[in-house]
Amino acid sequence: MHKVYFIGAGPGDPQLLTLQGAEALDRAALVFAPEPFEQTFAERLNGKVVDSPFDFDFSDLVVRVKDQLATADVAFLIPGDLTFYAPFQALINYFADNSEVLAGVGIANAASAAIKQTLDLPGVCNRAIIVSPKTLGNEEGMPRLDELAGKGASLLLYMNNLPLVELCATLRRGYKADVPIALLHRLGLPGEEIIIGSLDNIVEKTAGRDYFNLDDPTGKSALTLVVVGETLTADVDGSWWDYRREHIWKKRQKGS
Template sequence: MVYFIGAGPGDVDLITVKGREILKKADVVIYAGSLVSKEHLKFLKEGAKAYNSASMNLDEVIEVMKESEKENKMVVRLHTGDPAIYGAIKEQMDILNEEKISYEVIPGVSSFTAAAAAIKREFTLPKVSQTVILTRTEGRTEVPENEDLENLAKIGASMAIFLSINMIDKVVKKLRKGYGRNVPIAVVERATWEDERIILGTLDDIALKVEKAGIKRCAQILVGDFIDCDYEKSKLYDKNFSHMFR
């Protein structure tokens, strides 16, 4: 059996209880060493074998899974954040389907929710935004033309932009064209890690702030009025509003 587990954004305790319990029982662990805290390896049972996938290609990862399956060993594929978001797990799962190897996906805390927690904000505010867009700008991986950052920004929704901090100037240019105005923006580097850094600003000044801070990787970009705005209180706890979800 293979388990794809989201290890969370950084803090070793932000893995789910279910994820950690499975991790403790694993015979083999393949972890994304460049992004997943090595503190997770302290929970492995004696004799468990760990592989750092930072130095492995897809074929090598699958080979470890296949050999472990032949030996009836439990395998954990430990991904950063939640594996369903930019986790590149479908290509792994498709091969496991072909090999008739059983697997399960255990969700995790994503860096975009960890970043919102770091700046103490809520993405979905009444009369401000009820939509959250998770996206990235194009790099080595292309983005469909209709999902270009400029087009998405025109919606005016709250946004969490992954894998793009090294192109902050490009990001700001596209956002400015899309929003058509200056809007609040936050950059959270290594959310929930001990060396987490937060930069708050607007489209007018964020690029310069990021450059001065020397942030070039492992950062989430949050954009939208939800960061700094007036809003209406939710109906959920309104004393004059009753409903089945109270």
């Protein structure tokens, strides 16, 4: 029986597609590929029918997938993967046992690799919070962005919809310090840019460029992830390793 595959496709660089994802994609005859995957995966999509999922209502999408499943597999390419901010849950529930979800390289993973920093560093950062200023909203009783920001927290901000000046002022209230911030724009894609600064100087470093497409009336995604927190620029030396070996790992070895 043919299946519909929801493939974690990574940030957009075809090199970051998993082997499992590549196999499923190669078998599919119909592929739903959001921007920018139709372009960046062009070689792998050659000879297949490629559509944008967002061109269809839910019921039309279901009919189209079902028709194709009679003769071949269908694939949806998910930017990053399903774990955070992916709009495919209703389809996955609909196709249930007739669907497979394949893990992929999330944007957070690509960001950490690009800046060569772990986002959770004992002694510097004890929590990493994935959040979007856009979906956080202003509902009564819900935490605000400045309440999530604070000493020891790394924040990963998806789909930012706040002007950078306002974003930095909000984060400054929460952190109560001038902490590091990175804008990771078009990771793994042509035009990739990584700007690292601090809450007090990042606006100046961007030289007025709109990295969030806030001025674009179409609301097209800017593909910029914001990461904030002390761990971004934390420098650790070998004593960090030795402390852990002495107090944690040695005991484990003895216990095994």
